[in-house]
Amino acid sequence: MTIPTNLAERASELRNLINKHNYQYYHLDNPDVTDSEYDRLFRELQQIETDYPALLTADSPTQRVGGAALDKFNQITHAMPMLSLDNVFDADELKSFEQRVCDWLNTNETQLYAAEPKLDGLAISIRYENGVLKQAATRGDGAVGEDVTANVRTIPTVPLKLMGDNVPEVIEIRGEIFMPKDGFEALNKAQVEENKKPFVNPRNAAAGSLRQLDSKITATRPLAMYCYGLGEIQGMERPKSHTEAMNLIAGWGCRISPELKQVKGVQGCLNYIQQLGERRDSLPYEIDGVVFKVDSIALQERLGFVSRAPRWAIAYKFPAQEEMTVVEDIEIQVGRTGALTPVARLKPVFVGGVTVSNATLHNQDEILRKDVRVGDTVIVRRAGDVIPEVVQVVLSRRPEHTSVFSMPTQCPICQSEVERVEGEAIARCSGGLYCPAQRKEAIKHFASRKAMDVDGLGDKLVEQLVDEGLIDDVADLFKLTVEQLSSLERMGEKSAINLINALQAAKQTKFARFLFALGIREVGEATARALASHFLTLDALQKADEETLLEIEDVGSIVAHHIMTFFHQPHNQEVIEQLLAVGVNWPEEQKIAADSSLSGKTIVLTGTLDQLSRSEAKEKLLALGAKVAGSVSKKTDYVVAGRDAGSKLTKAESLGVAVVDESTLVDWLNQEK
Numbered sequence: 001m002t003i004p005t006n007l008a009e010r011a012s013e014l015r016n017l018i019n020k021h022n023y024q025y026y027h028l029d030n031p032d033v034t035d036s037e038y039d040r041l042f043r044e045l046q047q048i049e050t051d052y053p054a055l056l057t058a059d060s061p062t063q064r065v066g067g068a069a070l071d072k073f074n075q076i077t078h079a080m081p082m083l084s085l086d087n088v089f090d091a092d093e094l095k096s097f098e099q100r101v102c103d104w105l106n107t108n109e110t111q112l113y114a115a116e117p118k119l120d121g122l123a124i125s126i127r128y129e130n131g132v133l134k135q136a137a138t139r140g141d142g143a144v145g146e147d148v149t150a151n152v153r154t155i156p157t158v159p160l161k162l163m164g165d166n167v168p169e170v171i172e173i174r175g176e177i178f179m180p181k182d183g184f185e186a187l188n189k190a191q192v193e194e195n196k197k198p199f200v201n202p203r204n205a206a207a208g209s210l211r212q213l214d215s216k217i218t219a220t221r222p223l224a225m226y227c228y229g230l231g232e233i234q235g236m237e238r239p240k241s242h243t244e245a246m247n248l249i250a251g252w253g254c255r256i257s258p259e260l261k262q263v264k265g266v267q268g269c270l271n272y273i274q275q276l277g278e279r280r281d282s283l284p285y286e287i288d289g290v291v292f293k294v295d296s297i298a299l300q301e302r303l304g305f306v307s308r309a310p311r312w313a314i315a316y317k318f319p320a321q322e323e324m325t326v327v328e329d330i331e332i333q334v335g336r337t338g339a340l341t342p343v344a345r346l347k348p349v350f351v352g353g354v355t356v357s358n359a360t361l362h363n364q365d366e367i368l369r370k371d372v373r374v375g376d377t378v379i380v381r382r383a384g385d386v387i388p389e390v391v392q393v394v395l396s397r398r399p400e401h402t403s404v405f406s407m408p409t410q411c412p413i414c415q416s417e418v419e420r421v422e423g424e425a426i427a428r429c430s431g432g433l434y435c436p437a438q439r440k441e442a443i444k445h446f447a448s449r450k451a452m453d454v455d456g457l458g459d460k461l462v463e464q465l466v467d468e469g470l471i472d473d474v475a476d477l478f479k480l481t482v483e484q485l486s487s488l489e490r491m492g493e494k495s496a497i498n499l500i501n502a503l504q505a506a507k508q509t510k511f512a513r514f515l516f517a518l519g520i521r522e523v524g525e526a527t528a529r530a531l532a533s534h535f536l537t538l539d540a541l542q543k544a545d546e547e548t549l550l551e552i553e554d555v556g557s558i559v560a561h562h563i564m565t566f567f568h569q570p571h572n573q574e575v576i577e578q579l580l581a582v583g584v585n586w587p588e589e590q591k592i593a594a595d596s597s598l599s600g601k602t603i604v605l606t607g608t609l610d611q612l613s614r615s616e617a618k619e620k621l622l623a624l625g626a627k628v629a630g631s632v633s634k635k636t637d638y639v640v641a642g643r644d645a646g647s648k649l650t651k652a653e654s655l656g657v658a659v660v661d662e663s664t665l666v667d668w669l670n671q672e673k
């Protein structure tokens with residue numbers, strides 16, 4: 001078949017265009033065409049390639065969708081071995097590393113290192129010949145790996161063709177394939193929905209996805225790559241330093257870590273560790289440490305390697321976020337709304353930087369799905385501030401005679417029947433405020449900081465007060481006497497007086513806080529605020545029917561139903577009357593001026609404010625009808641950037657969201673008074 005020359009040209013032009021758009025999208029996070037325009041170009045190229053298969057090239061961006069499934073992976077011998085890294089865990093070990101480097105180099109000078117995150121994924125070596133991706137291999141045992149070319153080709157951040165005119169004949173680019181956190185979560189959600197087993201962590205998900213014999217499956221998985229090294233090179237001199245090498249390949253369209261920095265000596269390394277460590281949980285991917293590499297390639301060559309690890313690089317490992325331990329018991333906690341939550345009592349284990357002895361098992365479905373049993377050895381995970389979680393049972397270590405856990409049919413606290421609404425995951429105690437556990441939680445919530453903010457009334461004290469029979473409901477709090485309180489264990493007269501004063505002070509509150517404090521199901525802070533500013537008085541809210549409640553944005557029929565049920569219950573009416581009788585009060589709500597220029601605007605506060613606190617600024621903005629959001633998106637109207645504003649400011653700038661400084665904010669607030 002003869003191919004029209006103009007089509008051959010067009011195909012090549014389309015490939016370049018699509019590659020350029022991909023680069024903008026995946027590397028610069030700055031798309032320069034709409035999705036539909038991109039799709040149009042993509043389909044046009046696909047059409048040409050279908051009509052004229054001779055025009056299809058191996059580096060065509062259409063070839064990322066995966067091909068025929070394999071029955072096994074071929075083995076590939078690495079042209080240069082793929083090394084591993086030695087680990088250190090603290091500053092002293094890091095110092096010894098530098099000392100060893102200096103000894104070998106016979107110098108006393110502090111070294112210059114390239115520092116980058118240690119990504120938690122799998123190492124890969126990708127071979128480009130004349131700029132075109134020819135082969136991709138896993139590390140394997142370092143000498144021989146597996147041919148995963150078809151799979152690697154499906155990963156959007158991996159260039160199928162290197163850009164630029166200084167690309168050598170042969171170059172092996174090495175790096176880590178990983179799965180970003182958001183992609184991992186989406187994948188696991190889909191796995192569960194399809195009744196498939198979720199992956200234990202992003203690393204396993206990345207490994208499972210890359211080692212698929214069917215590359216069409218890999219193509220659907222959210223994999224990404226950061227490059228961190230070079231293997232074989234032909235037709236070009238090896239760059240002089242790691243930093244230079246990384247900049248060079250970045251110029252060819254390879255993605256390198258944005259965290260790559262040069263640091264000097266152990267102190268520079270420690271500063272880097274500190275700074276990256278603080279951001280560990282907010283990074284979009286998992287890291288398990290930091291890698292330091294002597295930057296100069298000449299020095300690297302002098303240092304060489306022993307067995308499988310280079311003498312010129314070291315991994316500083318962060319505390320592990322997953323550990324194994326034993327489930328000693330499974331207990332049921334009863335929450336404020338009666339929800340029963342199974343909790344695993346664990347043999348204490350140090351994980352994610354703290355000692356963990358409890359982990360939530362969420363609900364019956366979760367516990368059955370994971371089949372966690374008393375006596376099991378489990379993998380516990382704690383990442384950042386997230387509540388520790390049991391990820392998986394280590395079945396090979398299950399002792400004999402364990403039994404499947406089943407949720408109780410009666411509340412373990414008050415023996416009321418347990419209900420589970422069809423289609424809901426949560427089982428609930430039907431005892432309501434008869435149940436001491438629910439009562440305790442309701443009172444804790446009432447006193448909490450964002451509710452009535454009773455200073456000094458902590459969870460333990462509430463439990464003590466309920467257990468001693470001194471209070472039954474929230475109104476009873478205000479009837480407590482100094483004598484009663486000082487009779488409690490570990491409570492002196494001074495603390496008793498302080499608590500009475502704090503309760504007295506808490507009576508003066510705000511309508512929205514009061515509503516939130518009542519603990520109506522599904523009424524969080526934001527809904528409470530919306531209710532307060534819509535109804536203005538408690539009386540009006542109590543009388544509201546469903547239709548009126550539904551007028552409020554964010555209130556749907558379920559929430560409306562919870563609100564009405566709450567106010568119709570005689571017990572709740574009584575408690576509210578008592579609260580008002582003991583003097584709980586709030587200033588009259590003002591109708592939000594609909595003409596306020598900030599009304600309906602979405603504002604994000606970031607950085608440090610000097611003239612007022614973040615919470616003051618938030619309250620004032622809310623009072624003017626603005627919405628205050630936590631993260632920047634296209635829907636944000638303004639970002640108020642205080643001192644040292646960071647990623648939110650950058651994001652606002654990249655999305656073209658208007659940014660104002662603190663003094664503008666203060667002007668706005670003053671004008672609207």
Ligand code: IVH
Nearest residue numbers: 083084085116117118119122123176228291
């Ligand atoms: S360099 C010559 N840099 O860690 C040194 N490795 O424990 C070879 N890894 O197999 C590796 N991030 O899979 C290097 N920035 C980074 C890395 C990194 C993650 C992995 C890699 C390697 C393992 C060694």
